[in-house]
Amino acid sequence: MGKLLYLDNAATTKTAPEVVDAMLPYFTEHYGNPSSVYSFSSGNKEMISKQREAIADTLGASANEIYFTAGGSESDNWALKATAEAYAGKGNHIITTKIEHHAILHTAQYLEKRGFEVTYVDVDEDGKVKLDELKAAIRPTTILISVMFANNEIGTIQPIKEIGEIAKEHGILFHTDAVQAYGQLPINVDECHIDMLSASGHKFNGPKGIGFLYIRKGVKIRSFVHGGAQERKRRAGTENVPGIVGIGTAAKRAANTREERVAKEIEVRDYLIDRVLKEIPYCRLNGHRTDRLPNNANFSFRFVEGESLLIMLDMKGICASSGSACTSGSLDPSHVLLAIGLPHEIAHGSLRLTINEEITKEDIDYVVDNLKEIVAHLRNMSPLYEDFVKKQK
Incomplete structure (x- = not known):
């Protein structure tokens, strides 16, 4: 295999070597069921407690x-479904946004079919929640506000502390999907008035198939899995x-390395953004310019179809995406890009590049140099671009 540059870290990350090393003994040596009463299993129970404390x-x-x-x-589903069930006696109204991950949006739609009412709040052109609209959406029957900490597609960071204050002021539970933010941004649940928070291990160099839900003490949501x-x-x-063990080790690693890692990612991210915007015409950056995840850059290129762009980048050994990995098989434009006001034809030409601390400026030079050629090639095959150029002359 030739050169490979992985720039799809929002979809998943490489499991860190120290995380793998920490996990291995629990497959072959310490394999006891933590719920068993004998001493062979008690160590595993203690280890789970240590990882819980670390997180x-x-x-x-x-x-x-x-x-x-x-x-x-699963964490998102639990937060919404169990809250709806537990607090149905208080009300049947939930507030979320139009740019949430489908784990939230599809769960909200599921609840709507079961008699709950959901308000989907708009965002501005940068993807920031409109706080005035959120406040105006609150009803006496509102039991939950769920807003993601940072968007998985365009990287925009939400005003979580302000949203938490609004929820607390009105006596409403506040959940945040922090799957993209956890490990990248400092988060304090008390300072942000967060009642529930979702995270997933494989987004911060942990293993797949493990996550957690933070539930503030006193929140009376129901059990999610019985048995x-x-x-x-x-x-x-x-x-x-x-x-x-893997997610706990990854959480500690992310916390200990965050300051240095994030500083490097921001430097490389901004280098990427500056080169693309300066050197490729008729493109735009999606999401807030500065209030965005340290590793996220999302662009739209006019007169370019996103799927063709991804295929040609892949031929150069560059792994990228056009949005959420959970909708990679969909032909529909991103609901996030439509929500920030992009027309369908531009939303179809989107590219998400998400880096990690191993990506260098030299790597970005390779990416941008190839991206320029690919975009030019695809535009030369586009009759719409040809008509556009003629009108400009």
Whole structure:
């Protein structure tokens, strides 16, 4: 295989070597079921507690507020469905946004079919939630506000603290999907008035198939999986000990390396953005210019079809995406790009590049040099571009 540059870290990340090393003994040596009473398994139970504490420390939370799940989608489903069920006696109204991950949007639609009412708040052209509209959407029957910490496609960071204050002021539970933000941004659940928070291990160099849901003490949401006493009777099923060790190790690694890692990512990200905007005409950066995830750059190129762009980049050994990996098979334009006001034809020509700390400016030079050639090639085959050029002359 030739050159490979992986710039799709929003879809998943490489599991860090130290994370793999920490996990391995729990497949072959310490394989006991943590719920068993004999001493061979007690060490695994203690190890789960240590990882729970480690994750809680990264959020300013308590260990008994961390519940392990199979990943971000399960955590999102749990937060919405169990809250709706538990607080149905108080109200039936939920507020979210038009740019949430489909794990939230599809769950909200599921609840709508079961009698709940959902308001989908607009965002501005940078993808920021309109706080006035959010406040205006609140009703006496509102039981939950769910807004993602940072968008998985365009990288825009939301005013989470302000949203949390609004929710607290009105006595409404506040959930945030922090799958993209956790490990990249500092998060304190008390400072931001967060009642529930979703995260997924494979987004911050941990293993796939493991995540967690932070649930603030006192929040009365119901059990999500029935059948056993695991996770304090809220999520039944034998614990994924290797996965829990992996996500805990990855969480500690992310916290310990964040400052230096993020500074490097921002420098390389901005170098990428500056080169693309200066050197490729008729393109735009999607998302807020500065209030964005350190590793995210999302562009739209006029007169270019996104799928063709990705295929030709792949031929050069460059892994990228046009949006969420969960909708990669869809022919529809991104709901996020439509929500920030892009027309269909421009939204179809989007490219998301998400870097990691290993990507260098030299790597970016290779990417941009090839991107320029590919965009020019695709435009030369476009009758729409040809007509556009003629009109400009």
